[in-house]
Amino acid sequence: MSLPVLSRRGFLAAGLGTALLTLTACGEGAEKAPEGAASPSAPAAGPWSFTDDRGKKIDLPKRPERIVAQIGAAAVLWDFGVRPIAVFGPHKLKDGSKDPQIGDVDLAKVETLGNVWDEFNVEKYISLQPELLISGMYNGDTLWYVPEKSTATIEQVAPTLGVKLFGRSIPNLIAKYGEVAASLGADLNAPAVTGAKAGFEAASKALPTPEARQLKIMVMAGGPEALWIAHFKDHIDVGYMKELGLDVVVPDKVEKTGYWETLSWENADKYDADVILVDARAQSMQVPEMMKKPTFAQLPAVKAGQVYPWRAEQRYSYQGYTAMLEELAANLAKAKKLDG
Structure with a gap:
């Protein structure tokens, strides 16, 4: 049974853990x-x-x-x-x-x-x-x-x-x-804001090392019966990775609703990748569960231990993206180009 086409809205609304779930006051503000x-x-x-x-x-x-x-x-x-x-x-x-x-x-x-x-x-x-x-x-x-x-x-x-x-x-x-x-x-112009902006700019400049540029990176999310390859044009965080010079897998059959290419687990090896970034949100299947899928477990990046978190919904602030970029840089520094 094939899964329905999921837009970003549908994917986030659905709980993709062990099954797809059906979509179904005065604070101290000052x-x-x-x-x-x-x-x-x-x-x-x-x-x-x-x-x-x-x-x-x-x-x-x-x-x-x-x-x-x-x-x-x-x-x-x-x-x-x-x-x-x-x-x-x-x-x-x-x-x-x-x-x-x-x-x-x-x-x-x-x-x-x-x-x-x-x-x-x-x-x-x-x-x-x-x-x-x-x-x-x-x-x-x-x-x-x-x-x-x-x-x-x-x-x-x-x-x-x-x-x-x-x-x-x-x-x-x-x-x-x-x-x-x-x-x-x-x-x-508060120090907290200008300092955070400077940190973000420094993290952006530091990420695309020559070694990191050589790595093919696949960004994905998974569910019980299918996996989704993120499209950089719709996921602006993935787009920023490309903007910084990283070599991100570009899916060739994106859904009409955008954001993803849907693949069966049997076709998990469609794209070659040295590094796989997996959606770390609670509603996505996590790596230990994915490891039970033989086609995923046999991927070269998985066997090499080069699977890292994708912070798919990091907050869009200087602080949030500095943390994301620094984590990504540290993970890519551990990875190496794989043969084949």
């Missing part, structure tokens, strides 16, 4: 930021306006302070010094630990409206009296993790701001989030 963080300035006296990536202009009588954000956006804003009052989207794993997607967000200081796909507590959202909702967008103008069934109600409560997470470079996306943060009062 607490003092940690020392060295970019702290929002005092509330602006005049009107506030912002045009988002949908071309939607938002006009408010004053700068919004009661902000609710999808966890990916919340993690980036947090790094810039903006403190949402509530979050929604993956923030806690099954064992109760923090989901890596949450970054440095302090869950003790925010309300939570939902942790999984299609979960959004509308009643609680209304009770928080939000002034703005912020989310990324992977699929056109659709706000990530905002349930379609509740969209109309949610948008009646407060304006929404969308940030496009596709079709742009990583530096451009981080800068866009910086623009959003600055409009909300963050100081982009």
